[in-house]
Amino acid sequence: SKQINIANNMNSTVNALYTLDFGLNIIGRLEDVAPGERVYSARFDGKTGYFVTFRQVDPLFTVDLSDPKNPMILSALKIPGFSEYMHSYSDGSLFGLGRYADPQTGRTKGLKLSMFDTKDAANVTEASSLVLSEYNYSPAEYDHKAILISGVKNIIGFPVQGGRYLIFSYDYNQKTFVQKATLTATNKSNTMNTRGIFIGNYIYLYDSSTGIQSFEMDGY
Numbered sequence: 001s002k003q004i005n006i007a008n009n010m011n012s013t014v015n016a017l018y019t020l021d022f023g024l025n026i027i028g029r030l031e032d033v034a035p036g037e038r039v040y041s042a043r044f045d046g047k048t049g050y051f052v053t054f055r056q057v058d059p060l061f062t063v064d065l066s067d068p069k070n071p072m073i074l075s076a077l078k079i080p081g082f083s084e085y086m087h088s089y090s091d092g093s094l095f096g097l098g099r100y101a102d103p104q105t106g107r108t109k110g111l112k113l114s115m116f117d118t119k120d121a122a123n124v125t126e127a128s129s130l131v132l133s134e135y136n137y138s139p140a141e142y143d144h145k146a147i148l149i150s151g152v153k154n155i156i157g158f159p160v161q162g163g164r165y166l167i168f169s170y171d172y173n174q175k176t177f178v179q180k181a182t183l184t185a186t187n188k189s190n191t192m193n194t195r196g197i198f199i200g201n202y203i204y205l206y207d208s209s210t211g212i213q214s215f216e217m218d219g220y
Helices: none
Strands: 004-008 015-020 026-033 038-045 048-054 057-064 072-080 082-090 093-101 108-117 125-132 148-150 155-160 164-171 176-183 195-199 202-207 211-216
Touching: 015 048, 026 072, 038 093, 048 082, 048 093, 072 125, 082 108, 125 164, 125 176, 148 195, 155 195
Parallel strands: 038 082
Antiparallel strands: 004 015, 015 026, 038 048, 048 057, 057 072, 082 093, 093 108, 108 125, 148 155, 155 164, 164 176, 195 202, 202 211
16 A cells, blocks of 8 residues: 655654555555654655754664565765755655754755765765855755756756845756756845746746746857
8 A cells, every 4th residue: 555654853862764554554664764864855756855964964774664664774875964955856866955064063054966876775976066155945845846956957046145036057967056046136135935837948036026037048
């Protein structure tokens, strides 16, 4: 039967993951995970689950959910910072948006884009990362509706402070993020409500104060 999967931050010191059936009965569990840290994001992709905890470095846990009654942690990747949003980007790739953090102090130092290689679930690696030290905030960190993302179209777009909307693609050959455009269609004093969508070869940005503007994706 189909299972409902939940990653739950139980309290400030321990974390857990539970699998439930449609009657909301707990049928599997992982408890006492990452003591002293808390969950920042979670993503479930078929029979695999991912969740990120943080204190000073970012453990990305990969969980095997093929047997809902016996979930098992396959790998735990620790890198500086944390991802507050994750999205399956393409087969074998997982995108993360969050913050870079000093591995010694845990102090955040700008937004961070990560692309994880998940082809080997038992050995997930960070294929590439990009730290945007000039930006320290994006609504996309806590609101999934604020990010425009498509692995098929190879586009990642999100608003940042200062009225800017950043657009990136990912170069699989070079394993690097490529900034395609910095759009300034939003009200510079408020980026909370900026939303983006693409139709064909055009991207449309909507902001409650400036309305809708369109850009050609070929050169923007």
